[in-house]
Amino acid sequence: MSDNKIIENENIKSIAGTFSRAPFQLNALLESDAELIQFDSENILAMTYDAIVEEIEEGLYTDNYQIGWMAVTTSVSDLAAVGAKVLGLLLDLKIPKEFRNTDLSELQRGINDACKFYGCHILGGDTNANKTLQIGSTAIGFCKNKLMRTGMQTSDILYTSGKMGLGSSYAYSRFMGDAKIEYLPKAKIKEGQLLSKFASSCIDTSDGLFPAICQLMELNNLGINLTTPLNDILHKTCLKISEEKQLPNWIFMCGPHGEYELLFTIPSDKIKKFETEAKRINWNPTKIGDVDNKSKLFTNVDGFSINIFDTTNLYNKNNIKSPQQYMVELLKLDKDLRL
Known part of the structure; x- marks a missing residue:
């Protein structure tokens, strides 16, 4: 634990x-x-x-x-x-x-x-x-x-600026896969400037989605519930690799190589106006969960629970020496969770 x-x-x-x-x-x-x-x-x-x-x-x-x-x-x-x-x-x-x-x-x-x-x-x-x-x-x-990682409150709604997992998909393709994936992510400057008017907290996903969520939880001493199915959060490239290679979809959210999207929270009373303004700049952020007063996150993944602090700390705790070893450890964890 x-x-x-x-x-x-x-x-x-x-x-x-x-x-x-x-x-x-x-x-x-x-x-x-x-x-x-x-x-x-x-x-x-x-x-x-x-x-x-x-x-x-x-x-x-x-x-x-x-x-x-x-x-x-x-x-x-x-x-x-x-x-x-x-x-x-x-x-x-x-x-x-x-x-x-x-x-x-x-x-x-x-x-x-x-x-x-x-x-x-x-x-x-x-x-x-x-x-x-x-x-x-x-x-x-x-x-x-002032827009920082701190500031989110209970009942705030959690969003991502776009689909998750492209960074992990690219890393997989470089070290273990045979498909060539283009990876030239674009920082969300325009979106961030809009968020400065509405968001209670924000972090980029340069290290992956799960590590970013862990940062928000640890710094704010709050919990997060993921309410959107993982397949609806993941980039289409992740879904393709997951299906073709028979890999669990959640491992593409673990990082440590991310996609440089934004993960942010919006107070419930600002959601309507925020989403209206987002549409005006042709932006359709993804609502993925909400904030609660729990001290830890257990997100439901394919019918079982996973503590994402464990996956975020995996690289350091297990003395990982290579990306290939990291993938082996993630798959071991997936097997243990399904038992």
Whole structure:
């Protein structure tokens, strides 16, 4: 049985918990996808850094255009989760000396295309030589309202900005499958800005749906009931793989590689107006559950119960060495749950 704490959060607290927080910073450690600074009486400065290291080292990302796109998207998605408008990015780039000009051109093209899509620019950064390619970015933006992971209340309704599981489907295809799946997720900037007017809490699903739900529950000390069948939440690619490979559908929600959608809660008295405004921007978010005062989530999956803190902590608890081993452990858990 899980103690309903995220191991990675405890590790982060042990490292960063000793650092003093700025008095003008609105969020505490782990409370927000981006760091929020009260800039003036009307504007909040939002800043975040994210890097692509393990994804390159483990072979999840090998295409240089994709790496460039993801280097921008990973940090911009954090700004989307706080409802910010993107100002620009600082690029942290470490390039191997033997990196070919054609490889560099593809990397640059991915970065430029992503910036163009999000309406932002590379403002500067740092470039160094390295044995392997590593890339990260600091995204900077402004928002009017404070939108964080904390703030959800009992009876709030839980939504996702889109279908779940594409990130896990892509990871499966890279490491264990034979189908080629395109993976160029788009951060939900427009949707996040609308959410800043309605949502009580928000987080992106860069680590997967179940880990994102666990974050909201742990930080708010509340529970969540999933009321929508999993097949109605999952991306069509997940459903296809699940059927063809005879895999349980719930494993595609476990992460740790996600789809960069948004998971958020809306107070019940704001739902009607929120859904009306969402339609005006041609957005159809998926209602997947509600918030209650329980301290843990047991979501019903194909007739049995699963504690998603157990799946979220699986990578750390079981000393997973490879994606293949992780899949084996998930399938073992599925077998145990069905007994």
